[in-house]
Amino acid sequence: MSTNIAAYVTGNSDHAEISGLDLFKSVNLLSIHELLSTCPMLVLEAGETLAAPGEPNQVVHLLLRGRLHVHQDSLESEPTSTIESGKCVGVLPLFDRRPCSQYVVANQESRLLVVDEDRLMELINSSHAVARNVLCTVMQELRQQGSPELEQKDLQEKYQRVSSTDDLTGVHNRRWLDEMLTRQIMRSATAQQALSVAMVALDNFKEFNNDFGKNIGDQALYTLAQTIMKNARPTDLTARYEGNRFVMVLPGSNVDGARHFAARLREAVGETNIVVPDQCILPPMTISLGIVELKAFVSAEGILLDAAAALARARDKGGNWVSE
Template sequence: MVQERNKRPSTAKYISRTVTKGELQTLWLFSGVVLDNVISMLNRCPIHRLSKNDILITQGDVNKSCYLLLSGSLSIHLDSRDSDPVTKLRVGESIGELSLIDGQPTSANVIANDLCEVLVLNEERFWTLVNASHAFSRNLLFLLARRLRDNNATISDVMKRQQKYERVSTTDELTGLHNRRWINDKLSRQIKRNQYNNEPLSLLMLDIDRFKSINDNYGHLVGDQVLMAVAEVMSNCIRPTDLVARYGGEEFIIVLPVTELAGAHIVADRVCKDIREKNVDTKTDLQLPKVTVSIGFAQLQNNESMENLVARADTALYQAKNNGRDRVEG
């Protein structure tokens, strides 16, 4: 038999007293309710007392009660009891009504922030109030509507945080370009799309020439300025449909959808030229020699894998390096 642990909180204590009319007047669910008509029934409802950090509701449990907060405050935790609370309940608010109505396991942990007292409406008395009091039913509908709006706002906030974390995990912090993880995913999808549509696709692999000596002779801060300058030039040389990313270290990648080898050659030449002509602001009094890059390019072949396409462009890149740098090969 499944144990309904939430019928009584494990650390709560029964209080041998009845709820007062003054306390009922603070409860939002009883706003507009003729208390004289329900006070005798509510006097039979138990009151629980919770100390700080006592658990009122455990996420995933079966709940058969609605709890109305008479004193103190409660916090709602979605992920775990140790997670930051998503909201807090004050005197007059209630919790547990949704899981009581739909019979589903509870969706959150509810924990006492300080010494609390809650009035407990069991399932029978809850539905008796719904059927007997129009005002109680109306308040309940408003409460559920508000909870729905609050849940939608919470979901929206969670989605925004997820999108932020996704951007952080797929973006190179220094250059603002996407990173290798992002480009590998996008390139794989783009290759499948182009192969399905029988369209060409080309790839550029770019490496900054003698970048190690720049770091060694001028320092890593200057090296960072060079990386950002190269990223800026590449971004200005491509179309909105093209993809660019920092592949690792001083190596970058550009994906050119619907572009044949001749078009890739033109883009590679333009990038190489524009970087050569770029005056890099080092943010210091140091004068850098001209920054140059070597570029290898390749066009996707029939049924070729992403790994093989990248490897061919990388091979062309090292041919450019071996043939004197500041040039393109493909």
């Protein structure tokens, strides 16, 4: 029996089941709600077969509730393994285009989320946390099979890419910022090119979180991150610094260029509603920014401290302000 998951995602207990899936650990479900709402849900009775050898593998099944048994040679043989709630079925075969090689049968009534290849790729592209979880699942399956298909170096490079990204917002994280900013400062100083840094924060975010709750607060941060990305140039670099603070590195921009960027971003944020799927639409928030231009060779830590001090001055003005 197949149904749509749209209503299923919104319930409290069911929301917990979705977040308990290996594929969605540490994922902001609000940010992928629209994609999840289009995925069908499959219910199997005890004894029903989910997959059989030779069948094409075109979807990934995520076990929300129940238990599945895996049989190697025939349905009459003893199960070789058990798949418990939260696990995925079919991730590796989907990527390497192999047909199913085992029988997978429901041991009890089981409820599964069905994700086709196109939807899985959309989830990966929209959430770095999903990308990381998919990679971990593939690595685990390869280890279990003893497969040499992916070299260890390649896996390490892929893991490094996803581990440099903030799970909630999809932009780069503090670890990446610290490494990249040092290189960018050296490059700009050597080439004698301008470089500016802007530190951005939502105004009154603590009160907002207290009033509306953490989930909606997370959506506000996600909305801000996406607005920053939409207003950034291709050469600009964005990272989540900590809490509700983000950092923009603006290569080739002097303080005047940073001012123009800050004004443009402040206006864009002030025009962007915070949309919480199936819950509410909140009016735009305001932001404060601290901007700093690189005047001499300083450390990444030093320029970030200067930007943080400028941001504090903007907040002291009452917020919705830009300070240098």
